[in-house]
Amino acid sequence: MPRALVTGGNRGIGYAMAQDLLARGCDVVIGVRDAQAGAAAAAALGCDWVHLDLEDTSTFAPAIEAAGGIDILINNAGILIEDSMVTHPKGLRRSMQVMFHAPFELILLCLPHMAQTGQGRIINVSSGWGAFDEGLEGPGGYGVAKAALNALSHALPRDLPKGVSINAMCPGWVHTRMGGQAAPRTPEEGADTAIWLALDAPANVTGKFFRDRQEKAW
Numbered sequence: 001m002p003r004a005l006v007t008g009g010n011r012g013i014g015y016a017m018a019q020d021l022l023a024r025g026c027d028v029v030i031g032v033r034d035a036q037a038g039a040a041a042a043a044a045l046g047c048d049w050v051h052l053d054l055e056d057t058s059t060f061a062p063a064i065e066a067a068g069g070i071d072i073l074i075n076n077a078g079i080l081i082e083d084s085m086v087t088h089p090k091g092l093r094r095s096m097q098v099m100f101h102a103p104f105e106l107i108l109l110c111l112p113h114m115a116q117t118g119q120g121r122i123i124n125v126s127s128g129w130g131a132f133d134e135g136l137e138g139p140g141g142y143g144v145a146k147a148a149l150n151a152l153s154h155a156l157p158r159d160l161p162k163g164v165s166i167n168a169m170c171p172g173w174v175h176t177r178m179g180g181q182a183a184p185r186t187p188e189e190g191a192d193t194a195i196w197l198a199l200d201a202p203a204n205v206t207g208k209f210f211r212d213r214q215e216k217a218w
Protein backbone atom coordinates (compact mmCIF):
# COMPACT_ATOMS: atom_id res chain seq x y z
CA MET A 1 0.00 0.00 0.00
CA PRO A 2 1.95 3.08 -1.15
CA ARG A 3 1.87 6.20 0.98
CA ALA A 4 0.85 9.23 -1.10
CA LEU A 5 1.08 12.94 -0.29
CA VAL A 6 -1.17 15.34 -2.20
CA THR A 7 -0.47 19.03 -1.64
CA GLY A 8 -3.55 21.25 -1.66
CA GLY A 9 -5.69 18.18 -1.05
CA ASN A 10 -8.43 20.01 0.84
CA ARG A 11 -10.38 21.06 -2.25
CA GLY A 12 -10.53 21.08 -6.03
CA ILE A 13 -8.45 18.66 -8.09
CA GLY A 14 -6.26 17.74 -5.11
CA TYR A 15 -9.30 16.57 -3.16
CA ALA A 16 -10.40 14.40 -6.09
CA MET A 17 -6.87 12.98 -6.33
CA ALA A 18 -6.91 12.04 -2.66
CA GLN A 19 -10.32 10.42 -3.08
CA ASP A 20 -9.16 8.41 -6.11
CA LEU A 21 -5.94 7.28 -4.42
CA LEU A 22 -7.91 6.13 -1.38
CA ALA A 23 -10.33 4.23 -3.61
CA ARG A 24 -7.32 2.50 -5.17
CA GLY A 25 -6.09 1.37 -1.73
CA CYS A 26 -3.35 3.94 -1.15
CA ASP A 27 -2.47 5.30 2.24
CA VAL A 28 -3.12 9.03 1.72
CA VAL A 29 -2.04 12.19 3.49
CA ILE A 30 -3.07 15.63 2.30
CA GLY A 31 -0.87 18.68 2.77
CA VAL A 32 -2.97 21.69 3.75
CA ARG A 33 -2.13 25.25 4.81
CA ASP A 34 -5.29 25.91 6.82
CA ALA A 35 -5.73 23.63 9.85
CA GLN A 36 -9.52 23.85 9.93
CA ALA A 37 -9.86 23.09 6.23
CA GLY A 38 -7.31 20.30 6.55
CA ALA A 39 -9.05 18.59 9.45
CA ALA A 40 -12.47 18.87 7.77
CA ALA A 41 -11.26 17.54 4.41
CA ALA A 42 -9.29 14.71 5.99
CA ALA A 43 -12.31 13.69 8.08
CA ALA A 44 -14.55 13.71 4.97
CA LEU A 45 -12.00 11.74 2.97
CA GLY A 46 -10.96 9.39 5.75
CA CYS A 47 -7.24 10.12 5.45
CA ASP A 48 -4.44 11.89 7.31
CA TRP A 49 -3.46 15.52 6.93
CA VAL A 50 -0.36 17.56 7.68
CA HIS A 51 0.11 21.30 7.98
CA LEU A 52 1.98 22.45 4.89
CA ASP A 53 2.04 26.06 3.73
CA LEU A 54 4.06 26.30 0.54
CA GLU A 55 4.80 29.97 1.24
CA ASP A 56 6.23 29.11 4.65
CA THR A 57 9.38 27.00 4.26
CA SER A 58 9.47 26.29 8.00
CA THR A 59 6.47 23.96 7.56
CA PHE A 60 8.14 21.73 4.93
CA ALA A 61 10.42 19.42 6.93
CA PRO A 62 7.98 18.94 9.85
CA ALA A 63 5.21 18.09 7.36
CA ILE A 64 7.27 15.47 5.54
CA GLU A 65 8.49 14.04 8.83
CA ALA A 66 4.93 13.83 10.16
CA ALA A 67 3.67 12.33 6.90
CA GLY A 68 6.12 9.43 7.11
CA GLY A 69 7.88 7.80 4.16
CA ILE A 70 6.22 9.12 1.02
CA ASP A 71 6.18 6.82 -2.03
CA ILE A 72 4.02 9.06 -4.23
CA LEU A 73 4.35 12.84 -4.13
CA ILE A 74 1.77 14.88 -6.02
CA ASN A 75 2.74 18.54 -6.16
CA ASN A 76 -0.78 19.77 -6.84
CA ALA A 77 -1.29 23.02 -4.89
CA GLY A 78 -1.33 26.11 -7.03
CA ILE A 79 -2.28 29.79 -7.17
CA LEU A 80 -3.43 31.89 -10.09
CA ILE A 81 -2.35 35.51 -9.65
CA GLU A 82 -3.53 37.52 -12.63
CA ASP A 83 -1.69 40.80 -11.89
CA SER A 84 0.90 42.14 -14.30
CA MET A 85 4.40 40.87 -13.55
CA VAL A 86 5.71 44.40 -14.06
CA THR A 87 3.36 46.40 -11.87
CA HIS A 88 2.92 43.65 -9.25
CA PRO A 89 6.17 41.66 -9.30
CA LYS A 90 5.31 40.02 -5.99
CA GLY A 91 2.76 37.93 -7.86
CA LEU A 92 5.47 36.24 -9.91
CA ARG A 93 7.60 35.68 -6.80
CA ARG A 94 4.68 34.05 -4.98
CA SER A 95 3.79 31.95 -8.01
CA MET A 96 7.39 30.71 -8.25
CA GLN A 97 7.43 29.92 -4.54
CA VAL A 98 4.20 27.90 -4.54
CA MET A 99 4.56 26.19 -7.92
CA PHE A 100 8.34 25.79 -8.35
CA HIS A 101 10.50 26.30 -5.27
CA ALA A 102 8.19 24.50 -2.83
CA PRO A 103 7.67 21.46 -5.08
CA PHE A 104 11.45 21.19 -5.48
CA GLU A 105 12.04 21.37 -1.72
CA LEU A 106 9.35 18.73 -1.09
CA ILE A 107 10.96 16.47 -3.68
CA LEU A 108 14.32 16.80 -1.89
CA LEU A 109 12.68 15.93 1.43
CA CYS A 110 10.90 12.88 -0.02
CA LEU A 111 13.91 11.50 -1.90
CA PRO A 112 15.78 9.78 0.96
CA HIS A 113 12.85 7.39 1.57
CA MET A 114 12.35 6.83 -2.16
CA ALA A 115 16.06 6.13 -2.63
CA GLN A 116 16.00 3.70 0.26
CA THR A 117 13.03 1.73 -1.12
CA GLY A 118 14.24 2.03 -4.72
CA GLN A 119 10.88 3.30 -5.90
CA GLY A 120 9.01 6.55 -5.96
CA ARG A 121 6.76 8.53 -8.20
CA ILE A 122 6.67 12.32 -8.34
CA ILE A 123 3.86 14.02 -10.23
CA ASN A 124 3.92 17.75 -10.81
CA VAL A 125 0.56 19.28 -11.62
CA SER A 126 1.26 21.77 -14.37
CA SER A 127 -0.80 23.45 -17.06
CA GLY A 128 -0.91 23.98 -20.80
CA TRP A 129 -0.31 27.64 -19.88
CA GLY A 130 3.19 26.52 -18.84
CA ALA A 131 3.91 24.94 -22.23
CA PHE A 132 6.07 26.83 -24.72
CA ASP A 133 4.35 24.63 -27.29
CA GLU A 134 1.04 26.31 -26.42
CA GLY A 135 2.50 29.81 -26.27
CA LEU A 136 3.07 30.25 -22.51
CA GLU A 137 -0.31 31.87 -22.16
CA GLY A 138 -2.29 32.68 -19.05
CA PRO A 139 -2.22 35.85 -16.97
CA GLY A 140 0.59 37.24 -14.83
CA GLY A 141 3.40 34.94 -13.83
CA TYR A 142 1.34 31.74 -13.68
CA GLY A 143 2.64 30.29 -16.93
CA VAL A 144 6.22 31.25 -16.10
CA ALA A 145 6.04 29.31 -12.83
CA LYS A 146 4.45 26.30 -14.53
CA ALA A 147 7.09 26.42 -17.29
CA ALA A 148 9.78 26.32 -14.60
CA LEU A 149 8.01 23.34 -13.01
CA ASN A 150 7.93 21.69 -16.44
CA ALA A 151 11.66 22.32 -16.91
CA LEU A 152 12.34 20.71 -13.53
CA SER A 153 10.19 17.70 -14.47
CA HIS A 154 12.14 17.32 -17.70
CA ALA A 155 15.65 17.79 -16.31
CA LEU A 156 15.53 16.17 -12.88
CA PRO A 157 15.55 12.50 -14.00
CA ARG A 158 19.29 12.74 -14.63
CA ASP A 159 19.88 13.38 -10.92
CA LEU A 160 17.18 11.18 -9.36
CA PRO A 161 17.95 7.91 -7.59
CA LYS A 162 17.30 4.69 -9.51
CA GLY A 163 13.62 3.70 -9.46
CA VAL A 164 12.28 7.21 -8.90
CA SER A 165 10.28 8.85 -11.68
CA ILE A 166 9.05 12.41 -12.16
CA ASN A 167 6.48 13.64 -14.65
CA ALA A 168 4.38 16.73 -15.22
CA MET A 169 0.72 16.68 -16.18
CA CYS A 170 -1.98 19.13 -17.23
CA PRO A 171 -5.47 18.43 -15.85
CA GLY A 172 -7.24 20.40 -18.58
CA TRP A 173 -9.71 23.15 -17.77
CA VAL A 174 -11.40 22.04 -14.59
CA HIS A 175 -14.42 23.29 -12.64
CA THR A 176 -12.78 24.39 -9.36
CA ARG A 177 -12.30 27.69 -7.54
CA MET A 178 -9.31 28.31 -9.81
CA GLY A 179 -10.86 27.03 -13.03
CA GLY A 180 -14.22 28.74 -12.48
CA GLN A 181 -17.83 27.81 -13.17
CA ALA A 182 -17.55 27.63 -16.95
CA ALA A 183 -14.87 24.93 -16.98
CA PRO A 184 -16.08 21.75 -18.68
CA ARG A 185 -14.17 19.16 -16.65
CA THR A 186 -14.96 17.76 -13.23
CA PRO A 187 -12.20 17.57 -10.61
CA GLU A 188 -12.31 13.77 -11.01
CA GLU A 189 -11.61 14.11 -14.74
CA GLY A 190 -8.84 16.58 -13.97
CA ALA A 191 -7.27 14.15 -11.50
CA ASP A 192 -7.29 11.15 -13.85
CA THR A 193 -3.89 11.53 -15.54
CA ALA A 194 -2.12 12.17 -12.24
CA ILE A 195 -3.61 9.01 -10.74
CA TRP A 196 -2.61 7.07 -13.84
CA LEU A 197 0.96 8.39 -13.50
CA ALA A 198 0.97 7.58 -9.78
CA LEU A 199 -0.29 4.00 -10.06
CA ASP A 200 -0.61 2.67 -13.59
CA ALA A 201 1.96 4.18 -15.97
CA PRO A 202 5.04 2.01 -16.58
CA ALA A 203 7.68 2.70 -13.92
CA ASN A 204 10.24 3.73 -16.54
CA VAL A 205 8.10 6.64 -17.77
CA THR A 206 9.91 9.73 -16.51
CA GLY A 207 10.79 13.27 -17.54
CA LYS A 208 7.64 13.68 -19.61
CA PHE A 209 4.55 15.89 -19.82
CA PHE A 210 1.05 14.42 -20.12
CA ARG A 211 -2.53 15.43 -20.68
CA ASP A 212 -5.34 12.85 -20.93
CA ARG A 213 -2.73 10.10 -20.38
CA GLN A 214 -1.04 11.13 -23.66
CA GLU A 215 2.45 12.57 -23.84
CA LYS A 216 2.35 16.18 -24.93
CA ALA A 217 4.95 18.67 -26.14
CA TRP A 218 6.59 20.96 -23.59
Ligand SMILES: NC(=O)c1ccc[n+]([C@@H]2O[C@H](COP(=O)([O-])OP(=O)(O)OC[C@H]3O[C@@H](n4cnc5c(N)ncnc54)[C@H](OP(=O)(O)O)[C@@H]3O)[C@@H](O)[C@H]2O)c1
Nearest residue numbers: 008012013053054055076077078127173174176177178179
Ligand atom coordinates in the same frame (compact mmCIF):
# COMPACT_ATOMS: atom_id res chain seq x y z
N1 LIG B 1 -8.63 24.27 -12.55
C1 LIG B 1 -8.04 24.29 -13.74
O1 LIG B 1 -8.69 24.51 -14.78
C2 LIG B 1 -6.57 24.01 -13.86
C3 LIG B 1 -6.00 23.99 -15.13
C4 LIG B 1 -4.65 23.70 -15.26
C5 LIG B 1 -3.88 23.45 -14.13
N2 LIG B 1 -4.46 23.50 -12.90
C6 LIG B 1 -3.61 23.22 -11.74
O2 LIG B 1 -4.19 22.20 -10.95
C7 LIG B 1 -3.79 22.36 -9.58
C8 LIG B 1 -5.03 22.33 -8.69
O3 LIG B 1 -5.86 23.42 -9.08
P1 LIG B 1 -7.39 23.56 -8.65
O4 LIG B 1 -8.13 23.95 -9.86
O5 LIG B 1 -7.81 22.39 -7.84
O6 LIG B 1 -7.27 24.87 -7.72
P2 LIG B 1 -8.06 25.33 -6.42
O7 LIG B 1 -9.41 24.73 -6.37
O8 LIG B 1 -7.90 26.80 -6.40
O9 LIG B 1 -7.20 24.65 -5.24
C9 LIG B 1 -5.90 25.07 -5.04
C10 LIG B 1 -5.35 24.30 -3.86
O10 LIG B 1 -3.98 24.74 -3.64
C11 LIG B 1 -3.87 25.10 -2.28
N3 LIG B 1 -2.84 26.10 -2.05
C12 LIG B 1 -2.71 27.31 -2.63
N4 LIG B 1 -1.66 27.97 -2.09
C13 LIG B 1 -1.14 27.16 -1.15
C14 LIG B 1 -0.06 27.26 -0.24
N5 LIG B 1 0.68 28.38 -0.13
N6 LIG B 1 0.21 26.23 0.58
C15 LIG B 1 -0.54 25.11 0.53
N7 LIG B 1 -1.59 24.94 -0.29
C16 LIG B 1 -1.88 25.96 -1.11
C17 LIG B 1 -5.25 25.62 -1.89
O11 LIG B 1 -5.38 25.68 -0.49
P3 LIG B 1 -6.43 26.70 0.23
O12 LIG B 1 -7.76 26.00 0.24
O13 LIG B 1 -5.86 26.90 1.58
O14 LIG B 1 -6.46 27.95 -0.58
C18 LIG B 1 -6.11 24.56 -2.56
O15 LIG B 1 -6.13 23.38 -1.79
C19 LIG B 1 -3.01 23.68 -9.52
O16 LIG B 1 -1.63 23.41 -9.54
C20 LIG B 1 -3.44 24.39 -10.80
O17 LIG B 1 -2.46 25.30 -11.23
C21 LIG B 1 -5.78 23.77 -12.73
